[in-house]
Amino acid sequence: MVEVNDVHKSFADKHILKGITATFQPGEINLVIGASGSGKSVLMKCMVGLIMPDEGHIVYDNRDFTSLDYKAMREVRREIGMLFQGGALFDSSTVQENVEFPLKMFTKMTPEERMERVNFCLKCVQLEGVNKKYPAEISGGMKKRVGIARAIALDIKYLFCDEPNSGLDPVTSRVIDGLIRDITKEFGITTVINTHDMKTVFDIGDSILFIHNGHNWWNGKKEDVKRSENAELIEFINASHFG
Amino acid sequence: MSIFYHLGRYLLFLRQMFSRPERFRVYWDRTILEMKNIGIGSLPIVAIIAVFQGAVTTLQIAYQLISPLVANPVIGSIVSDSSMLELAPTITCLVLAGNVGSHIASEIGTMRVYEQIDALEIMGINSAGFIALPKIVAGIMVIPLLIVLSIFLSNVGGIVAGNASGILTPDEYIQGARESFLPFNLAFSLIKAFTYAFIITSVSCYQGYYTHGGALEVGSSSTKAVVASAVIILFSDYLLTQLLL
Numbered sequence: 001m002v003e004v005n006d007v008h009k010s011f012a013d014k015h016i017l018k019g020i021t022a023t024f025q026p027g028e029i030n031l032v033i034g035a036s037g038s039g040k041s042v043l044m045k046c047m048v049g050l051i052m053p054d055e056g057h058i059v060y061d062n063r064d065f066t067s068l069d070y071k072a073m074r075e076v077r078r079e080i081g082m083l084f085q086g087g088a089l090f091d092s093s094t095v096q097e098n099v100e101f102p103l104k105m106f107t108k109m110t111p112e113e114r115m116e117r118v119n120f121c122l123k124c125v126q127l128e129g130v131n132k133k134y135p136a137e138i139s140g141g142m143k144k145r146v147g148i149a150r151a152i153a154l155d156i157k158y159l160f161c162d163e164p165n166s167g168l169d170p171v172t173s174r175v176i177d178g179l180i181r182d183i184t185k186e187f188g189i190t191t192v193i194n195t196h197d198m199k200t201v202f203d204i205g206d207s208i209l210f211i212h213n214g215h216n217w218w219n220g221k222k223e224d225v226k227r228s229e230n231a232e233l234i235e236f237i238n239a240s241h242f243g
Numbered sequence: 244m245s246i247f248y249h250l251g252r253y254l255l256f257l258r259q260m261f262s263r264p265e266r267f268r269v270y271w272d273r274t275i276l277e278m279k280n281i282g283i284g285s286l287p288i289v290a291i292i293a294v295f296q297g298a299v300t301t302l303q304i305a306y307q308l309i310s311p312l313v314a315n316p317v318i319g320s321i322v323s324d325s326s327m328l329e330l331a332p333t334i335t336c337l338v339l340a341g342n343v344g345s346h347i348a349s350e351i352g353t354m355r356v357y358e359q360i361d362a363l364e365i366m367g368i369n370s371a372g373f374i375a376l377p378k379i380v381a382g383i384m385v386i387p388l389l390i391v392l393s394i395f396l397s398n399v400g401g402i403v404a405g406n407a408s409g410i411l412t413p414d415e416y417i418q419g420a421r422e423s424f425l426p427f428n429l430a431f432s433l434i435k436a437f438t439y440a441f442i443i444t445s446v447s448c449y450q451g452y453y454t455h456g457g458a459l460e461v462g463s464s465s466t467k468a469v470v471a472s473a474v475i476i477l478f479s480d481y482l483l484t485q486l487l488l
């Protein structure tokens with residue numbers, strides 16, 4: 001479980017997050033939606049500590065992440081996987097080396113055990129036979145899948161995805177959605193996804209956080225979205241074709 | 244931004260970097276790889292510069308000292324000393340700042356703008372240490388070796404040029420070089436080499452690590468790394484010479 005407690009963040013004179021409070025449950029897909037520029041990415045970066053919030057706390061299963069020193073923070077981060085928009089693969093390493101990397105750094109596995117785990121993870125994301133390719137030689141969707149494989153190489157408890165579907169075709173988008181859902185359910189991971197994609201919302205979402213004007217404007221289960229009377233949320237949903 | 248801002252952030256960067264590696268073996272492998280990149284990659288340019296610099300210095304000293312009162316071996320001793328004390332370490336490292344420094348800064352800058360550094364952080368890795376430490380250690384181990392090679396080759400250049408132009412014979416050159424040789428001069432040269440190696444690698448890592456933006460900023464980080472390393476090298480050259488000679 002990840003708790004976000006009254007998080008504020010400003011850049012210069014721009015107040016982006018004005019007190020966000022939310023709870024993200026394990027084994028669930030927690031979606032964060034909102035207009036472009038509403039601060040979804042900033043919130044996610046605050047949650048994993050890439051940006052320090054000005055105020056407020058992020059708590060990972062009773063560990064107050066925001067008050068930890070760098071070393072203790074790194075300990076918590078080993079339980080976190082994150083999928084970046086562009087994949088963020090190391091481009092001088094092959095696909096296989098990318099996925100193997102966290103295992104090399106943090107486990108005492110033998111090379112054979114590592115290979116087995118790498119192949120298992122690549123199979124989870126339906127990528128086989130690309131082990132020896134470099135990131136520059138594979139497509140955007142494949143990079144994202146390698147990114148997922150790398151994120152789950154270690155046994156993670158929290159998974160963060162910033163717009164996992166942006167720039168992908170609808171078919172690949174559904175594949176990635178399905179992968180994230182399966183991984184979340186199978187391993188009981190606390191998954192947080194930033195998205196614009198309403199199809200993702202209605203396909204795999206469990207709970208939804210709608211950010212508007214820097215506040216958590218609406219917060220609830222997917223089933224309740226359509227019954228909500230929150231004008232901004234209705235407008236946001238209706239702007240897509242799924243309203 | 245002020246020089247003090249950069250100085251402070253640079254020192255914090257160094258402090259963050261020097262922490263216990265998560266996995267020593269991985270760091271070591273990366274260090275070996277970087278040694279190969281820096282050493283082999285810079286060998287040709289270092290060799291060419293050394294030979295020509297030795298040759299030109301010999302011709303120039305001969306031109307300036309042309310007088311029946313000056314014995315030929317003196318030319319050998321001046322060339323070999325100035326190569327060792329100043330020309331080999333400083334000129335070579337200024338060139339390495341351009342060569343190695345820009346490469347390091349753009350490599351790390353690219354990792355920054357494509358979020359690879361963030362990815363390392365999220366894995367729970369000390370990204371500053373993981374990226375910079377192997378490069379700095381490799382630089383400190385390899386660059387002094389390049390300097391020693393450069394000293395040797397500039398004397399070879401001096402001997403060849405002196406002989407080819409009929410200024411002095413190889414025997415005279417070597418005699419002069421041996422008479423004026425002081426072990427301290429070599430030590431001084433190596434102190435310079437270690438200092439410059441640290442400056443080039445750490446300043447370039449720092450510039451690359453704090454790149455913001457996109458491809459354009461990677462280019463500008465790389466330029467800044469070269470300029471900053473070069474200026475700091477010249478400044479510490481002055482300081483070391485003042486303090487130690």
Ligand SMILES: Nc1ncnc2c1ncn2[C@@H]1O[C@H](COP(=O)(O)OP(=O)(O)OP(=O)(O)O)[C@@H](O)[C@H]1O
Nearest residue numbers: 011012016034035036037038039040041042043196
């Ligand atoms: N490092 C930064 N420095 C200054 N301003 C920033 C920084 N990062 C984000 N911002 C600003 O914060 C605001 C929110 O950005 P953010 O990237 O979180 O939006 P978002 O909700 O993720 O949008 P999108 O859906 O388009 O990805 C933007 O106005 C952006 O300009």
Ligand SMILES: [Mg+2]
Nearest residue numbers: 040041162194
């Ligand atoms: Mg975003």
